[in-house]
Structures are given as C-alpha cells and as structure tokens.
Amino acid sequence: MLTAVRALTAALLVFSGSAADPVREQQQWVLDALNVEQAWTVTKGENVTVAVIDSAVDGKVKELRGRVSGGPDMTSGTTSREVAPGRHGTAMAGLIAASGEDDGFVGVAPAARILSLPMVVDDDQPQAMVPPSAGDQPAESPLARALKYAANHGAQVVSMSIGSYGPLRSEREAVSYALGKGVxxxxxxxxxxQTSYAKENGTSYWSFPAGYPGVIGVAATDKQGKRAxxxxxxxxxxxxAPGVxxxxxxxxxxxxxxxxxxSAAALVSGVAAxxxxxxxxxxxxxxxxxxxxSARGRxxxxxxxxxxxxxxxAAAALNAAERLTGAQRSVAPGQQYFGKGEDSPVPTPPGPDPWRMWLYGGGVLVALVMFCGAIMLLNNRREE
Structure with a gap:
C-alpha cells in the first residue's frame, strides 16, 4: 500500500532569490493572494497544532525550530524507527507555520505548531500510483493510522499534500473518526x-484522501488566480490557492x-489554522x-x-466564521435548501377549540331567545 501514496508536488525548483532580493519579497504575492496579513491583525494561529501527514519535517530549519513535534513512523503499525527529514514535508510545514524569524520565510499561521506524521519515505523519487485491489486492502492503512493519531494527539487541522487512486474502507472510517473529533x-x-485521461474526458481521476466526504479538497491557481x-x-x-x-x-x-x-493544500491548512x-x-x-x-474569484x-x-x-474566512458561530449548520455553503420564508404557525392543541365553543354556544343561546320571543309574541296576539 505504501507504493500507492505519493507527494503531490509537480516540481521543487531552484530558488531565484538573492541577498538583495529576500525570500519575504519573493513570497509576498502568495500572502497577498490569500489576504493573510489582514487576517494577522486578528490571529496568527496561536494554540493550534497542524498535523502534516507527509515526509518527516526538519525541525532544525530556523523558521520551524522549537515548534515541531514528531509522531511515529506511520508506515509501520508495530515498530518505531528513525525517519530522516524529507524535502516535501519540510516545505509544506513551512508554508503552514514558518515563523518568519530574522526576516526569513513566514507561513500563513506563524504562531501555530506542527505535528509531523511521516508516511511518505523517499519523497525525492517519483512514486507509483497503483490502485489497491479489492482483495489486497490492509486492515488499517498508514493514512488511517496517521489520521487517528492526529485526532488523538491534539491536532485541530490535518494537512495532507499526498494522494493515491482508490478509496480504502479503513481510511473512510479514519476520516469519519477525525471529523467526529472536530478535526x-x-x-x-x-x-x-494534463493527463491524457483528463484531456479526453474533460475531468481528472479522483485522488484520495481529497475525494473522501468531509475532506476539503484544494486545487492550485497561478498568480492571476486562474487554475493551474x-x-x-x-x-x-x-x-x-496558489500552487505555481x-x-x-x-x-x-x-x-x-x-x-x-x-502547496495549495498547505496554504489552505494555514488559513484553517x-x-x-x-x-x-x-x-x-x-x-x-x-x-x-468567503472565497475570492468565484x-x-x-x-x-x-x-x-x-x-x-484568510481575512474574509475569519469574518465568515464569526457569522457562523451563531448560525445554524448548513449542508453546503451559500445554500438554503428550503428558503427562509415565514415561520409556520404554532400548532393548536388537540381537542375542541374554546373560542369556537363559546361562539357556537352564544349562537345557540341567541337562537333560543329569539325562538322563545317569537312564541311569546304569537301567544300575545292570540289572546288579543
């Protein structure tokens, strides 16, 4: 099953910056695209732990130093072993929570903490995407173990810049478990x-875990906000979110x-933090x-x-979240399936309506009085 999982970065390229062109300037367009700096006037991600299910995160990077804790190797359910820091996981963790120390790289949630859950072992090499056969599904996949571990060890957000073809029952159950824990x-x-399948069919194969219900799937855009x-x-x-x-x-x-x-998924994970x-x-x-x-460029x-x-x-998402704190849960964003309309009338209690009973009784009484009056009038005329 391990060979079915791969990191979802198309390329990691040589950085073009220099001492005269610092990294903060290079990444400013990303911060602007997500409206992050305005959100920082409200929060920078304090008291939140983001689990990064990826290759192991290098906690010695200056912008991550002191804020990365590591979980066990998720590729093995029985033994623990030392996992070397990975290129991909470190990059994603930085996008989420790098501190910006010494005018260095800054993440979307620079006050958040990282829980590194290593699952992709050798992320510098391309990895096969082999759909698991129905009869070859493990009792618990590495991703399922990682999700449960994250949910049980204080993670409020889980970032998964990984994927494979084909859903697994253990992963569906783990997704449900984590969501139930509020993660x-x-x-x-x-x-x-750009695969031949996508060009021929006008749609792409689904990748998991993004395809599981309840998981926020993130696509990549360029500097103009157009789909990559x-x-x-x-x-x-x-x-x-930006991915180019x-x-x-x-x-x-x-x-x-x-x-x-x-990268797009990691950035959105920072906003969620x-x-x-x-x-x-x-x-x-x-x-x-x-x-x-609250997304832009709808x-x-x-x-x-x-x-x-x-x-x-990011800033608009915080405003939308504030409105939702007192709102009733809705199935899909921006949709009211049954409309607002007027409230239904309060149902009447069972049994006879007292008002109608009084009205009916009064009508009978008036009729009796009139009937008796008519008889008395007729008798008076006969006596005359």
Whole structure:
C-alpha cells in the first residue's frame, strides 16, 4: 500500500532569490493572494497544532525550530524507527507555520505548531500510483493510522499534500473518526489536469484522501488566480490557492520554489489554522463553509470543478466564521435548501377549540331567545 501514496508536488525548483532580493519579497504575492496579513491583525494561529501527514519535517530549519513535534513512523503499525527529514514535508510545514524569524520565510499561521506524521519515505523519487485491489486492502492503512493519531494527539487541522487512486474502507472510517473529533481535514486534489485521461474526458481521476466526504479538497491557481493547467479538475475540488511558483523552505536551510496542488493544500491548512485559533469550537463542516463562502474569484456559475468556490481569502474566512458561530449548520455553503420564508404557525392543541365553543354556544343561546320571543309574541296576539 505504501507504493500507492505519493507527494503531490509537480516540481521543487531552484530558488531565484538573492541577498538583495529576500525570500519575504519573493513570497509576498502568495500572502497577498490569500489576504493573510489582514487576517494577522486578528490571529496568527496561536494554540493550534497542524498535523502534516507527509515526509518527516526538519525541525532544525530556523523558521520551524522549537515548534515541531514528531509522531511515529506511520508506515509501520508495530515498530518505531528513525525517519530522516524529507524535502516535501519540510516545505509544506513551512508554508503552514514558518515563523518568519530574522526576516526569513513566514507561513500563513506563524504562531501555530506542527505535528509531523511521516508516511511518505523517499519523497525525492517519483512514486507509483497503483490502485489497491479489492482483495489486497490492509486492515488499517498508514493514512488511517496517521489520521487517528492526529485526532488523538491534539491536532485541530490535518494537512495532507499526498494522494493515491482508490478509496480504502479503513481510511473512510479514519476520516469519519477525525471529523467526529472536530478535526479539520485538508488535502491536495492532485496534479492530473494534463493527463491524457483528463484531456479526453474533460475531468481528472479522483485522488484520495481529497475525494473522501468531509475532506476539503484544494486545487492550485497561478498568480492571476486562474487554475493551474496541471491541477486536477473534478468534484472533489472545494476551494483553491496558489500552487505555481510558490517559494518554500528547504531542509537544513535555504529556499526553493514549489509547483503543485501540495502547496495549495498547505496554504489552505494555514488559513484553517487561523480560523480554528480564533474559533476553536467551530466544527469542521463550518470551517469548510467559511472557507468556501468567503472565497475570492468565484466562478460565474458560483462553483466549478476547476477552482471550486474560488481562491481562499484568510481575512474574509475569519469574518465568515464569526457569522457562523451563531448560525445554524448548513449542508453546503451559500445554500438554503428550503428558503427562509415565514415561520409556520404554532400548532393548536388537540381537542375542541374554546373560542369556537363559546361562539357556537352564544349562537345557540341567541337562537333560543329569539325562538322563545317569537312564541311569546304569537301567544300575545292570540289572546288579543
């Protein structure tokens, strides 16, 4: 099953910055695209732990130092072993929670903490995507173990820049378990937008975990907010975020540039951390609603399978979350299935209506009086 999982970054490229062109300037367009700096006036992700299910995160990177804790190797359910820091997981953790120390790289939620749950072992090599056969499904997949571990060890958000073809029952159950614990689950939708299948059918294969119900699927956009050509397009897409030319931190030190839906998912995970920091009791479905309802660059039809509801806006998501804290839960963002309308009348109690009984009794009494009066009048006339 391990060979069925791969990191969803199309490329990690050499960084073009220099001492005269610092990384913060290189990444400013990403912060602007997500409206992050305005959100920082409210929260920077304090008291939130984001689990990164990926390759192991290098906690010695200066922007992550002192804020990364590691879980066991998720590829084995029985033994623990030392896992070397990975290029991909470190890059994603930096996008989420890098501190910006010494004018260095800054993540979307720079006050958040990272729980590293290693699952992808060798992320520098391309990995096969083999759909599991029905008779070859493990009792518990590495991802299922990682999700349960995250939910049981204090993670409020889980970032999954990984994917494979084909759902697994153990993963569905683990997703349900984590959601039930109030954990927000976010995953990259995949980089299959330019495959022959996608071109021939006008849609991409679904990637999991993004395809599981309750998981926020994230597509990639470019600097203009348009869908990146490689980004998968299918109904697992809920929202989108920058995924083209995104600066990221490197193992040990330095920076490079990322291309892929991995970066987009990590950035949205950072925004979710901001929301959970400000509104810790907001359930996962309402976090998803806040992200979707407040997105910018919404498609003309309101939604499409390329960018979902649009590009996530961190400040607007916080405002939407504030409104939702006192709102009734809704199935989908921006939709009221039965309309608002007028309230239904209070049902009447069973049995006879007292008002009608009095009206009926009064009418009978008046009729009797009139009848008796008519008889008395007739008798008086006869006596005359």
């Amino acid at each position: 927000v689950l976010i995953a990259a939708v995949g980089n299959d937008g 050509p490689f980004s998968s397009d299918n109904l697992s897409v809920l929202v989108s 030319g995104v600066p990221v931190v490197k193992r040990k030190s330095g920076y490079e540039v990322s291309e892929g839906t991995s 901001l929301v959970k920091s400000r509104y810790p009791s907001l359930p996962p479905e309402q976090v998803a609603q806040a992200l979707a309802a 498609p003309a039809a309101g939604y499409d399978d390329q960018t979902g509801y649009g590009v996530v806006d």
